[in-house]
Amino acid sequence: MRAVLRREYGDTSVLRVEEVDDPASEPGRVVIDVAAAGVNMADWHLMSGEPAVMRLSTGLRTPKQVGLGQDVAGVVAEIGQGVTGLAVGDAVFGSARGSWATRASAREALLQPLPPGLSFEQAAAVPMSGYTALQALRAAGDVHGRRVAITGAGGGVGSYAVQLAAARGGHVTAVCSGSKAAFVRDLGADDVIDYTSADPTDPSRRFDVVLDFAGSLPLAQWMRVIPTGGTLILGGGEEGGTFLGPLSRSLRGLFARRIKVITLMASASSEDISELAELLTAGTLRSTHSYTYDFVDAANAVDALRNATHPGKIVLTP
Ligand SMILES: NC(=O)c1ccc[n+]([C@@H]2O[C@H](COP(=O)([O-])OP(=O)(O)OC[C@H]3O[C@@H](n4cnc5c(N)ncnc54)[C@H](OP(=O)(O)O)[C@@H]3O)[C@@H](O)[C@H]2O)c1
Structure with missing residues (x-):
């Protein structure tokens, strides 16, 4: 698969698009064919390794995980052992590991069906x-x-x-x-x-x-x-x-x-992704997706986020 990753901390010049292995199937998780991936300030922090105190968990000198991206929308491609609520072909959105890739692994509990009427890009702009x-x-x-x-x-x-x-x-x-x-x-x-x-x-x-x-x-x-x-x-x-x-x-x-x-130290939760899906379905909450960048433009997307160029949310598409 193709993934946007960084092998060292730094500014957007460390971002690369590389061919890497697909994520393995794991119990309680699904592999998703990524249609869109959200861009968050957390991704900038993980890319840059700042603030430095964060490196105590992400890797002191170099990042332990080279992949980036957490928000995802796409289609379930493989299901792991014990996954009961999702099937191959389901359109979903939520939180994943390394969503800036053509395939990403996600816990079943952190995914919800794509709300009716929402595009993948609009949905990927919501979770975090x-x-x-x-x-x-x-x-x-x-x-x-x-x-x-x-x-x-x-x-x-x-x-x-x-x-x-x-x-x-x-x-x-x-x-x-x-x-x-x-x-x-x-x-x-x-x-x-x-x-x-x-x-x-x-x-x-x-x-x-x-x-x-x-x-x-x-x-x-x-x-x-x-x-x-x-x-x-x-x-x-x-x-x-x-x-x-x-x-x-x-x-x-x-x-x-x-x-x-x-x-506030926010974190992904199955109750909250479920509540967000309900609010989006009811129309109480609208996606604020406003701009889409291609994976190869990930550096421009991150710079645009840092410069607050666009209102609302930016997403990446493969
Ligand atoms: N606590 C948590 O767990 C948690 C979770 C997620 C994110 N965050 C943090 O929350 C912050 C916002 O995240 P985000 O994803 O919403 O980032 P974002 O999309 O970049 O939004 C930040 C917004 O702040 C505006 N801004 C800049 N200076 C401002 C000022 N002095 N007064 C008012 N608005 C100002 C920017 O646009 P304009 O300058 O054009 O108005 C921009 O729209 C980040 O620092 C992020 O790290 C924290």
């Missing part, structure tokens, strides 16, 4: 960002009637969080660059702050809940706009240095008293 948005909203508690600010609203996670918070009755303020204002309003945002020209933490503002997926502002600044008892979810951000990255903000959050500061 969708899990993260769902888990952030869960951590935030009931948002009905509450003022919810969401930073990074024009990106992958933010674009799902805006939809979920609006569907749950929150008054949503999306924080994004001006070019994405119409995009986030269309997803259900009531107000938009263009952070390039206005300060979302101006003392005149009040938010009961902040879902911070941009991570660009200090905690102290958010604390001045969140009333006592409010909640700040530290969901993302690419600042904080090359060793600890966003974890450095989380450490400071441990000392917050007046408000709840929660560091």
Whole structure:
């Protein structure tokens, strides 16, 4: 099979498209013919090996796993021992190991049937960002009637969080660059702050809940706009240095008293992929897929993600 991989950590110049062996059939797992694969900031972290603290698990000098990509949509090509709910030929989406390849292995529990009306590209754009948005909203508690600010609203996670918070009755303020204002309003945002020209933490503002997926502002600044008892979810951000990255903000959050500061560590779960499939089927959640790159253009796709070139989500196709 063909796979986009990297044999060393680095910038996008380390990405290669190579012929490698197909994934083996394993108990409880299926092999998928990949039709589309999502692109996430996690893939950039795994490619670059930053923040360095991550290498304690991914490989200190060189990556233990050369493959990249976790979000997948495609067709089941082989089923492993003990797989009972899927059959060869089923169209599915969810989380896989090394989805930036023409074939990928996935746990049956982390796959769902392709929701009716969704293309493979639209479905591949959902899993990781969708899990993260769902888990952030869960951590935030009931948002009905509450003022919810969401930073990074024009990106992958933010674009799902805006939809979920609006569907749950929150008054949503999306924080994004001006070019994405119409995009986030269309997803259900009531107000938009263009952070390039206005300060979302101006003392005149009040938010009961902040879902911070941009991570660009200090905690102290958010604390001045969140009333006592409010909640700040530290969901993302690419600042904080090359060793600890966003974890450095989380450490400071441990000392917050007046408000709840929660560091989100989202993970794939069978309950959440099932909930995402239901929301997509019901039309409560829309895929925010906006652009597709070919595998051979994976480096451009990753650069586009880093530069926030496109609203919502990018996917790769073989
Ligand atoms: N906690 C977890 O478990 C978890 C899971 C998944 C992802 N993450 C993290 O969450 C973050 C977002 O991920 P993503 O996949 O959504 O990335 P993404 O698609 O690149 O979206 C990030 C968005 O942030 C916007 N942005 C940049 N600076 C901003 C600022 N100062 N204020 C508001 N928006 C700003 C960018 O567009 P504009 O500048 O054009 O508005 C972009 O749309 C990343 O740091 C990622 O590592 C965390």
